[in-house]
Amino acid sequence: MRKALVPALFLALLVALAQALNLDLRPYLVKAVEGKETYEENPLGVRPGDLLEWRLLAENRSQGALRQVALVIPIPKETRYLEGTAKPLSLGSATIRPEFSFDGGKTFGFPPLKKRIRVVENGKEVEKEVEVKPEEYTHARWVLPEMPKGARVQVSLRTVVK
Numbered sequence: 001m002r003k004a005l006v007p008a009l010f011l012a013l014l015v016a017l018a019q020a021l022n023l024d025l026r027p028y029l030v031k032a033v034e035g036k037e038t039y040e041e042n043p044l045g046v047r048p049g050d051l052l053e054w055r056l057l058a059e060n061r062s063q064g065a066l067r068q069v070a071l072v073i074p075i076p077k078e079t080r081y082l083e084g085t086a087k088p089l090s091l092g093s094a095t096i097r098p099e100f101s102f103d104g105g106k107t108f109g110f111p112p113l114k115k116r117i118r119v120v121e122n123g124k125e126v127e128k129e130v131e132v133k134p135e136e137y138t139h140a141r142w143v144l145p146e147m148p149k150g151a152r153v154q155v156s157l158r159t160v161v162k
Contacts, residue, residue: 020062021147025073028053030158050161052079059152069144071155072105075137079159083134086157089142098155101139102132108141 029043030051039053046052054073060066075081086098099108102115113132118125142155 020060021066021069022059022061023071024057026055026057028055046161048161051082051158052161053085053156053158055154055156057152057154058147060147060149062149064149066147067145069147070141071144071153072139072141073155073157074105074139075157075159077138079161080135081137081140082158082160086140086155089144089153089155091144091147091151091153094145096142096144098140098142098157100134100137101141102136103138105139108139113137 026041027043028039028041029046030053031038031040043052054075056071056073058069058071060069073086081100086100088098089096097110099110100113101108102113111134114129115132116127116129118127120126140155140157144153147153
């Protein structure tokens with residue numbers, strides 16, 4: 001009897017969280033028209049070299065503040081992250097810097113990210129630590145220590161279609 005209760009409680013918690021935090025992620029095709037940027041929301045088609053801006057809007061609809069809210073934008077594998085376009089978020093007196101992942105969102109860190117690779121040097125296989133290029137990023141996230149009731153925040157980044 002107890003085993004059936006645990007999944008039901010977990011499901012109820014997920015539903016409550018989904019109702020508490022509304023997330024809306026949309027792509028915008030960025031074009032330069034007469035020296036000014038224009039944005040086409042949810043473009044139907046893109047080509048290599050096109051610039052996309054991904055905007056994630058989060059709204060706290062709960063009855064109180066939410067803590068440790070992670071806002072994550074996945075970077076589609078058909079695109080590459082454009083370095084420097086994920087800006088810090090100002091929330092009250094706090095500045096939240098974006099963290100990045102290069103392993104599909106399993107781990108995150110602040111740039112410069114490092115990874116270990118195996119290479120052959122002088123006929124021997126050795127392990128080296130190398131810097132991850134921003135083009136290799138798979139996700140960006142901003143972790144908000146606290147999101148007040150009714151707060152709306154937006155984070156964004158840009159990618160280039162491969």
